[in-house]
Amino acid sequence: MTVFLLLYLCTDATRTDCQVVQADSWNGPSAYEQCTDVVPGLTEALTAPNRNRHRFVCEVQSDSEQNVRHRAKPAFIHQSFRM
Structure with a gap:
C-alpha cells in the first residue's frame, strides 16, 4: 500500500478552488x-x-492504482464558479 500526503492549497476558506500538491x-x-x-x-x-x-490529506492508493497513475498523463481540471 502507498499513501500520499497531499496539501490542498485553496484560495479561500470555502475550499472550492484548490490546487493539490503532493508533499510526501x-x-x-x-x-x-x-x-x-x-x-x-x-x-x-x-x-x-x-x-x-x-489542509493536509492522507490518500491511500493500492499498488495497481499507482501503476496506472504513473502511465497516465495528469489531467488539468479547470473549474469556474459564477455567482
Whole structure:
C-alpha cells in the first residue's frame, strides 16, 4: 500500500478552488499511520488564517492504482464558479 500526503492549497476558506500538491509519500503496511502522525504538526505549523484555507490529506492508493497513475498523463481540471 502507498499513501500520499497531499496539501490542498485553496484560495479561500470555502475550499472550492484548490490546487493539490503532493508533499510526501509512504509505502508499507503502516504507511497510513505514518502519514496521519505528521498531519497535526504540519497543520499547526500553518498560520491561523492559512489553517482555515489549506489542509493536509492522507490518500491511500493500492499498488495497481499507482501503476496506472504513473502511465497516465495528469489531467488539468479547470473549474469556474459564477455567482
